[in-house]
Amino acid sequence: MRLDYLTIFPEFFDVLGISLLGKAVDNGIVDIHAHDLRTWTHDRHRTVDDTPCGGGAGMVMKPDPWGEAFDDLLGADPDPSVHVVIPTPSGTPFRQDDAAQLSHADRIVFCCGRYEGIDHRVIDYASEHWSVHELSLGDYVLNGGEVAALAMTEAIVRLVPGVLGNPESLSEESYSQDQEGLLEYPVYTRPASWRGWDVPEVLMSGHHGHIAQWRREQSRELTRRRRPDLLTDE
Numbered sequence: 001m002r003l004d005y006l007t008i009f010p011e012f013f014d015v016l017g018i019s020l021l022g023k024a025v026d027n028g029i030v031d032i033h034a035h036d037l038r039t040w041t042h043d044r045h046r047t048v049d050d051t052p053c054g055g056g057a058g059m060v061m062k063p064d065p066w067g068e069a070f071d072d073l074l075g076a077d078p079d080p081s082v083h084v085v086i087p088t089p090s091g092t093p094f095r096q097d098d099a100a101q102l103s104h105a106d107r108i109v110f111c112c113g114r115y116e117g118i119d120h121r122v123i124d125y126a127s128e129h130w131s132v133h134e135l136s137l138g139d140y141v142l143n144g145g146e147v148a149a150l151a152m153t154e155a156i157v158r159l160v161p162g163v164l165g166n167p168e169s170l171s172e173e174s175y176s177q178d179q180e181g182l183l184e185y186p187v188y189t190r191p192a193s194w195r196g197w198d199v200p201e202v203l204m205s206g207h208h209g210h211i212a213q214w215r216r217e218q219s220r221e222l223t224r225r226r227r228p229d230l231l232t233d234e
């Protein structure tokens with residue numbers, strides 16, 4: 001899987017060389033390239049923004065640098081197997097299903113905007129050539145797309161076979177289908193007693209059936225309290 005990041009802050013993506021994703025890069029499972037969008041500017045000030053047509057506050061990202069970056073990175077031939085992800089507050093919510101689908105992609109290009117956003121014609125042009133996903137990280141406002149791209153990257157890449165040391169852990173996670181789409185149960189480790197708090201006895205019983213039942217009950221109760229929207233049978 002090749003991941004490209006178009007951004008005016010390429011150093012944001014240096015962190016992808018650390019830990020899990022770092023190992024995936026070392027193992028050749030994932031190939032990461034961060035690009036400074038200003039590479040595709042030609043004026044002395046390396047300008048990437050301009051005033052909004054129709055007025056309004058702030059600045060808008062010019063289309064030209066994006067188009068030239070696309071030409072260099074992707075060429076002009078349409079290829080629906082290339083996924084262009086555009087983090088935006090007006091996008092569809094990024095969910096685990098999106099991460100699962102994108103984890104099968106061979107190529108993903110993250111377009112990280114800043115200012116008040118990217119000239120919409122960039123999205124229109126990209127949509128004619130590649131598979132475009134305008135995605136929101138959540139219902140809160142960030143200053144740009146980089147943090148969202150990092151979060152989405154981690155959610156996507158951890159699902160790629162060979163990236164996680166223990167793929168079994170994927171099936172027990174919140175939002176995973178094996179977990180019936182419920183929130184994850186509380187987890188414990190040693191010591192059995194810590195500052196007056198004890199590990200639930202059932203987890204020390206060695207009775208796998210009782211443990212599984214307790215975990216299912218905990219997941220349902222937690223989901224009922226915190227995320228009733230995830231419960232389908234009520």
Ligand SMILES: Nc1cc(-c2ccc3ccn(Cc4ccccc4)c3c2)n[nH]1
Binds near residue numbers: 118136141
């Ligand atoms: N979930 C989520 C995504 C973003 C996001 C993504 C890309 C950009 C590019 C510029 N901004 C700043 C901005 C703030 C508000 C209105 C318009 C633009 C961005 C914010 N915020 N929240």
